Amino acid sequence: MDINVSEVSKSFKTRSGKVLEVLKGLNIEVPSGSILKLEGASGSGKTTLMNILSGLIMPDEGKIEIGDIDISTLSEVEKDRFRAENIGYIFQTFNLLSPFSVIENVYAPAAFSGKLKKDHKEKAMEILNQVGLKGFEKSMPYHLSVGQRQRVAVARVLFSENRIILADEPTASLDKISSKSVFDSLMKCREFGATIIFASHDEVFREISPDRTVSLDEGGAQ
Secondary structure (H helix, E strand, C coil): CCEEEEEEEEEEECCCCCEEEEEEEEEEEECCCCEEEEECCCCCCHHHHHHHHCCCCCCCEEEEEECCEEHHHCCHHHHHHHHHHHEEEEECCCCCCCCCCHHHHHHHHHHHCCCCCCCHHHHHHHHHHHCCCCCCCCCCHHHCCHHHHHHHHHHHHHHHCCCEEEEECCCCCCCHHHHHHHHHHHHHHHHHCCEEEEECCCHHHHHCCCCEEEEECCCCEC
């Protein structure tokens, strides 16, 4: 699914009432199956852009088209369904479901969208083995280390085979071994043709040769 960002602007109002312009007139084209790297200092708009791409927040101006769908035209229910079916997240916050076990977290998005297959547990177990979590399938997220929880988040994306992967500093709080495991797992998403949009200052991500790099400054893109 091609992604087209057209003249997107987004501002936020601070507690003091000051208007903070994060994105201004941003234009990006991301062909299906490509890798886009976002660069910029903290507060430059990387996370904001990813949230806009997923429809979690709306831009003040401009348009986001994914495939032939204009995100702004979808209802909240339709946005939820679109995210569940197409977008995988690997953020600093893992967004795991604490009442559910590791393996249940892996196939939860597919369950919520009504797309579980009969062999879903076998597939989830295979992926947990790939990310180094064999034997942890019945564990609860709060019993895992930070690195292990992040690998569960990656396993969830691998299971769902989302066509778009948004990775926002996914290894920021991990040690080198865990970072390499997350990185290697993320690269497996390319095997099913995923489009990957990521932002990371981790040295391990220097191994990626992105198809395009976009540098965000305080007001938009360079």
